[in-house]
Amino acid sequence: xxxxxxxxxxxxxxxxxxxxxxxxxxxxxxxxxxxxxxxxxxxxxxxxxxxxxxxxxxxxxxxxxxxxxxxxxxxxxxxxxxxxxxxxxxxxxxxxxxxxxxxxxxxxxxxxxxxxxxxxxxxxxxxxxxxxxxxxxxxxxxxxxxxxxxxxxxxxxxxxxxxxxxxxxxxxxxxxxxxxxxxxxxxxxxxxxxxxxxxxxxxxxxxxxxxxxxxxxxxxxxxxxxxxxxxxxxxxxxxxxxxxxxxxxx
Numbered sequence: 001x002x003x004x005x006x007x008x009x010x011x012x013x014x015x016x017x018x019x020x021x022x023x024x025x026x027x028x029x030x031x032x033x034x035x036x037x038x039x040x041x042x043x044x045x046x047x048x049x050x051x052x053x054x055x056x057x058x059x060x061x062x063x064x065x066x067x068x069x070x071x072x073x074x075x076x077x078x079x080x081x082x083x084x085x086x087x088x089x090x091x092x093x094x095x096x097x098x099x100x101x102x103x104x105x106x107x108x109x110x111x112x113x114x115x116x117x118x119x120x121x122x123x124x125x126x127x128x129x130x131x132x133x134x135x136x137x138x139x140x141x142x143x144x145x146x147x148x149x150x151x152x153x154x155x156x157x158x159x160x161x162x163x164x165x166x167x168x169x170x171x172x173x174x175x176x177x178x179x180x181x182x183x184x185x186x187x188x189x190x191x192x193x194x195x196x197x198x199x200x201x202x203x204x205x206x207x208x209x210x211x212x213x214x215x216x217x218x219x220x221x222x223x224x225x226x227x228x229x230x231x232x233x234x235x236x237x238x239x240x241x242x243x244x245x246x247x248x249x250x
Contacts, residue, residue, distance in 0.1 A: 004026065005024060023140050027161045028077065029042065029077060042162065050072060051169040053069075060202070110221075112201070112225050112226035113226045119247060121238075121249075124187075124238055128209065128233040130155070145161070146189050148186065148188065149205075151174065156177070163188060163196070167199065181203050182205075186200065191212045191214070192210050192229060193217055193218045194215065194217035194220075197221045200227055207246055208227055208228070209231075209233060209238075226243060227243065228243040228247065
């Protein structure tokens, strides 16, 4: 599938209107059918879908490890998945971030992240710059979110129209490459609400970095889940909201 198409638009600039050709990203809906669970629909573009599926299953707590996946089979816009479900789902079939009661009722079920990872301020700024430079679809269209996972001197970058799917993709890709997630961290474009932070906690990633802001729900669960939350990375500045012990402040 071609990722980009050109469309006609009218641009307003300096008090003038002008007809132009603009590039936009092509997205489509895909459906996940996971065992007996209700089908799940996602707006995405169909690239790195196996990474997405693996990251999604881990981030939702549906599996504990990649070996719990028995089958991933793509048929058009449908992806059929067979997994060994974790114990908490065998009866209710409820995906945690979608369960009744919302994120507050699920905090007690989440194990805080344990990690001795420490990073430097300069690395935060450099990695956010790289996030922008190595995002070809975003640079052409402005229509994607971008996520990056960093492990030692390695990194993986993925794009998607959904910030959640972009993060799922880097988690899945890192898992396939055997990154130690407890010694990895994520930078991405987009807000930091509770459902994003819960995903990070479940897979054991200790640091979440964004160019945008946290929400109160994200802030509270980051504190309780022992995640270091960093936002508003712009130019040479950023804010550390929770658990600053993982950032070298000297």
